[in-house]
Amino acid sequence: MSQPSGADVVVVGAGIIGAACAEALSAAGVRVIVVDRGAPASGTTAAGEGNVLVSDKEPGPELALAIASRREWPAVLARLPERTADVEWEDKGGLVVATTDPGPLAAFAQKQQAAGVDARVITPADAFELEPLLTRAITAAVHYPEDAQLQPVLAATALLAGVRARGGQVRAGVTAQSVLRDAGGRVIALETDAGTIPCGAVLNACGPWAGSFGAAAGAAIEIHPRRGMILVTSPLPECVKHKVYDADYVGAVGSGDAELQTSTVVESTRAGTVLIGSSRERIGFDDSVRVKVLRELARKAVGLFPFLGEVAVMRAYGGFRPYAPDHLPVIGADPRIQGLWHATGHEGAGIGLAASTGRLITELFLGLEPHVDPAPFRVDRPAVIEAMEPTP
Helix, strand or coil: CCCCCEEEEEEECCCHHHHHHHHHHCCCCEEEEEEECCCCCCCCHHHHHCCEECCCCCCHHHHHHHHHHHHHHHHHCCCCCCHCCCCCCEECEEEECCCCCHHHHHHHHHHHHHHHCCEEEEEEHHHHHCCCCCCCCCCEEEEEEEEEEEHHHHHHHHHHHHHHCCCCEEEEEEEEEEEECCCCCCCCEEEEECCEEEEEEEEEECHHHHHHHHHHHHCCCCCEEEEEEEECCCCCCCCCCEEEEEEEHHHHHHHCCCCEEEEEEECCCCCCEEEEEEEEECCCEECCCHHHHHHHHHHHHHHHCCCHHHHEEEEEEEEEECCCCCCCCCEECCCCCEEEEEEEHHHHHHHHHHHHHHHHHHHHCCCCCCCCCCCCCCCCCCCCCCCCCCCC
C-alpha cells in the first residue's frame, strides 16, 4: 500500500538532529515528511542534558561546527512558531575547573582562544564568585560565556512544530524499513511498516540506530551506541548558576575507550532540579541500571559541590549516544546510493550541533555555499565506511 502523498525529503528519526534538519529544509522551501518508530524526541534526545557547548572540544572540525551552531541556534529559535518557541534557552555560560595540576586546563584554554572561543582563564577566587558553593580545592578555572543550555525535548518538539507550520508532516509510530530505488539506482521512496512514501531523498537521522538503518538501506555506516547516565536531584533553590564540569570531561568526550568513564558535570534546570553527569560506556544497547555508575557520578559530584552530599536524588536516567569511531559527525550525501543522506554520529554533542547540522544538510542538498567546511564530516571517510564500491 502506498501513502497518497510524498515529499522531496523523508527524514527518518524525529530526535533533535532529524528535527533540526527537517526544520531547516522546510524553512528553505523543501517538502519534508519526518517519520519515527516511536514518539518524537523519545530516544537519545529525551536522555540528553541540553548542552550547547563550545567549551569541551579540541580545536578542529567539530569545534568549528560547534561555534557555528552556537551562533545559529538563536536564529533558528527566532523563526519557530511563537507558541512553541520557549525551549528554556539559557545563556548561562560554562565553568571548567581543575582540582589538580592547573597547567593542562590553561593550555587547553589557550588553544581554544586561538580557535576563536571566548575562553577566560580566571583565578580560583573568581570561580568562587561565579559559583560560591564550589569546593575550595579548585586550583584553576576557565569561564566560557558562550556556553548555553536548552530543554532538548521542548527544542525538538518546537522544531517539528515549525515543520508542520510550513506544510510538512510528522508521522510517529512508523518504522522505516528500507529505501526503494529506480532502475538507475536513485532513491524514489522510503519503505515503512505503514506503507511506501514516495520521495526524492531519504535522510538517515536515526542516531545510535543509524548504522542499522544504513545497512537496511544498502549503505552501512559505522555508528554504534555509547551509553550515558544522569542523576537528577529534587528541586532546589538556585544553587548552581552555570554549567560546571571538571577538566577530565574533555578527555572523556574525546576518548574511544569502551570501558566506563566518568567525569563530573553539574548544572541546574529551570525547574530547580540539578543534573549530575556524566558517564560514557560502550556496552551495546544494554539499558540495565548500573548502580556502580550512579554511585561514581554521585561521588564525583559531591567532590565538586560538597553541598550535594545532603541533597536527595529524585531519579536517574540513561540513553544511547551515536558514536562514530573518529568522533566526528556524519553529515552529507551517501556516495553509494544517489538520494540517500546521513546526519548522525554527534555522540553527546547532538543538541549543541543540531542547528548547524540542519543548516549544513540544507546547504548541501540545495547546492548552496556551505557555512562550514563539510569535508571532515563526509560519509566516504575511512572510519565510517569500508569501501566505495557501489551497492548493487
